[in-house]
Amino acid sequence: MFKQIIGSHVIRLPETASTNLHALRELNSHRPAEGSVYITDNQTQGRGLETNSWESEPGKNLTFSFILYPSFLPVDKQFRLNQCIALGISDFVKQMITDRITVKWPNDIYYRDKKICGTLIQNSVIGSSFDYSVIGIGMNVNQAEFLSEAPNPVSMMNVLGIEQSLENLSLQLFQSLDRRYWQLMNGEFEKLSADYLNNLYRMGEIGKYMIHGIEEEARITGVSNYGHLLLKNVNGKSWSCDLKEVKYL
Structure with missing residues (x-):
């Protein structure tokens, strides 16, 4: 104990x-x-x-x-x-x-x-x-x-x-x-x-996000070792975002 x-x-x-x-x-x-x-x-x-x-x-x-x-x-x-x-x-x-x-x-x-x-x-x-x-x-x-x-x-x-x-x-x-x-x-x-x-919210689901100021539809694929949110859209474009670079819509 x-x-x-x-x-x-x-x-x-x-x-x-x-x-x-x-x-x-x-x-x-x-x-x-x-x-x-x-x-x-x-x-x-x-x-x-x-x-x-x-x-x-x-x-x-x-x-x-x-x-x-x-x-x-x-x-x-x-x-x-x-x-x-x-x-x-x-x-x-x-x-x-x-x-x-x-x-x-x-x-x-x-x-x-x-x-x-x-x-x-x-x-x-x-x-x-x-x-x-x-x-x-x-x-x-x-x-x-x-x-x-x-x-x-x-x-x-x-x-x-x-x-x-x-x-x-x-x-x-x-x-x-x-x-x-x-x-x-x-x-x-x-x-x-x-x-x-x-336990991650929206993990693996398609959702709307504002990424670097542009609205995107993407799927959360994970989180990096440094805590960046990893996303990918249906065309295969991927992002690694910190707090100021992505917003949930």
Whole structure:
């Protein structure tokens, strides 16, 4: 039995602008224990990828960040951390919702075509080694209505129709993330990659994308070792895209 890392120290904040920013401030002043979680019922300025914001009704959802020190992981394999985190969340959500849960590249969790969980990973690198990673997670749990302009949010309440205990769910989610982190630490990269592709949203399906500013119909064929999304159209033209080069339509 492995010692639990993620969730071994849980710090509860009544309110904060952003749990990621709070964790980063902690790192600026000292070195918190690995796996330290900062969780709040009211995150007022939650962030997503790039400039995206995250809507969360106070007391209704899981909003937290945690700190890892993955110094064992070569920097050129940092996408393995994304896979590990996405799978840890996906494993957990599938315990609650058994139908149509997928990972939308790089690490959002989808129910059908709607987003139930978002993740923001902020890495610090010194030379060729990781210094730390701050992982922020926002999961829609008991919120029934969404008022922001986010295009496709959904919650467990919307899907299951029942309210969940945030306390119980958080403990289960920490354990699920921890299991996948141990796989990463043990070097089980091939399993993580295979599981990630098996859970990938739109994998192998023809879909519409904006690629380098041009609308294309293409099929996702995989993800590179560096985390680039691999696509190919029916004429055999292929692309390897980072976040700024492709948009799902």
